[in-house]
Amino acid sequence: MSNATIASFFAVVGPAGSSPQHHNVTVMQSLFVQDTPPGNPIYPNIGLTTGGPQFTGQRHIGVLFQQLFASFPDIVFAPANGLQLTDGNTTAIEATLSTGNQIARWLPGGHASAPLSPIVPDGRHSSQYLPVCAVFTFDTGSGLIQNLALYFDRWKLAKDLWDGANPPAHGLL
Numbered sequence: 325m326s327n328a329t330i331a332s333f334f335a336v337v338g339p340a341g342s343s344p345q346h347h348n349v350t351v352m353q354s355l356f357v358q359d360t361p362p363g364n365p366i367y368p369n370i371g372l373t374t375g376g377p378q379f380t381g382q383r384h385i386g387v388l389f390q391q392l393f394a395s396f397p398d399i400v401f402a403p404a405n406g407l408q409l410t411d412g413n414t415t416a417i418e419a420t421l422s423t424g425n426q427i428a429r430w431l432p433g434g435h436a437s438a439p440l441s442p443i444v445p446d447g448r449h450s451s452q453y454l455p456v457c458a459v460f461t462f463d464t465g466s467g468l469i470q471n472l473a474l475y476f477d478r479w480k481l482a483k484d485l486w487d488g489a490n491p492p493a494h495g496l497l
Contacts, residue, residue, distance in 0.1 A: 326415060326462040329355050329469060333460075336389075337401040347393045353386050357468045367463075367470045373478050377437045391430065395445070398424025401456070413462045421454040421476060426485050439482035451484035 335343035336352045345351045359365035365381040370388060372378075379388040392399065400422045407418040426445035430437070454476055461471040 326413070326460070326467045329462065329467055330415065330417070330460060333469070334401070334403060337399065339400045339402070340398070347389075347397075349386050349389045349393070352389050353382055355469055356382065356385055356472075357463045357466065357470050358382065360470075368468075368472075369470070370472045370474070372437070372474050373476055376478060391428075395426055395428045395430050396423045397427060398450075400424070404455075413464050414459065415462070416457055416459045419456045419458050421451065421456050421481075423451045423454075423481070423485070425450045437478070439479055440485070443482060443486050445485070449485045451481050454481055454484075 332345065332351070333355055335345045336348055336355075338346065340346055356368035358368075359381045360367045368380070368382065368385060370379045370385055379385050402420055404418045404420045409416045425447050426443070426449060427447050428445060430440045430443065456474055456476040459471075459473040459475070460469055462468065463470050
């Protein structure tokens, strides 16, 4: 079941035209377990790199992907080289992220994250083929995602997106 969930995940974040689920936030949310426990969840959760923002619960996961697709309408996140490491209910996948041009600020309500949030996009800067390690942890009963950790160099991403003119650069150079 988790292989089908992974395939569906990459269908949502894959290239335009590759899937009818492309950039469908509702489909993305359906790939994650329901809030556990209800009201004050610890699952589902998405973490962006070590020390980056955390998005916990169905509502926050929806906010993450809505803002991601609004800021980067041409974003493509795809598995690379077919490398998949599995141990029990955890699967790590080598992937690449190509953002396309950033057209809106990255600031999903309450989840501001230096160095990305201060960038004022000019619609002309992107990051291409940024390596990412996606670590999925699945619910053993349903095969849905409990936790997703995305490890990538946020500082390199910010440097790629920053046009060099929009203060504050906050240590980007």
